[in-house]
Amino acid sequence: PNVVAMNAAVSACERAQHWSMALQLLQDARSQQTALPSPDLVTYNAAISACGRAQHWELALGLLVEAHGLGMQPRANAYSCAARACGHGRAWAQALQLLEQAFASNSGKRGGSFELEVWSAASWALEASGLKPPAPPGPLQSLVRKQVALLEFVQRHAPRGNLQAVLREVQRFAEEREWLKV
Numbered sequence: 001p002n003v004v005a006m007n008a009a010v011s012a013c014e015r016a017q018h019w020s021m022a023l024q025l026l027q028d029a030r031s032q033q034t035a036l037p038s039p040d041l042v043t044y045n046a047a048i049s050a051c052g053r054a055q056h057w058e059l060a061l062g063l064l065v066e067a068h069g070l071g072m073q074p075r076a077n078a079y080s081c082a083a084r085a086c087g088h089g090r091a092w093a094q095a096l097q098l099l100e101q102a103f104a105s106n107s108g109k110r111g112g113s114f115e116l117e118v119w120s121a122a123s124w125a126l127e128a129s130g131l132k133p134p135a136p137p138g139p140l141q142s143l144v145r146k147q148v149a150l151l152e153f154v155q156r157h158a159p160r161g162n163l164q165a166v167l168r169e170v171q172r173f174a175e176e177r178e179w180l181k182v
Helices: 003-015 019-031 041-053 057-069 076-088 092-106 112-128 138-157 163-176
Strands: none
Touching: 003 019, 003 041, 019 041, 019 057, 041 057, 041 076, 057 076, 057 092, 076 092, 076 112, 092 112, 138 163
């Protein structure tokens, strides 16, 4: 099998919520004693996500550390899943540390969406632990304000449970504020 097939298998395990199978595939690939190819960034991202979605924050964080040790840069989704798993486990200190690590490893290379996704997940983890989340860092403050403004606008103008009305109001909000000219 090639790395694409292996990654598809690990991703399928993640989507099917079979985190232990995803970990077993990763472990087999790392062992070099099987016919599996060496794991790559996609393999690690899928395994981290599988552990995070299963609320195994310790495993997710361990895989993040391992991926970084191998010179890989996990995607925002991997950080977010790990941070949310920390929230479920009330591991707020680890969620905060994860946020700091994500920002340090990103250092502006991946853009605001990466930082916003990780900050949102870590903030949720802190709130789930009964703590007030940190304010978003400078560059994210305007994005967060926009998100809050959009949410408040839609809540005021669209009836609850009506997806078509919500989508119309999102479009109206964006057009009125020229957000579509990003």
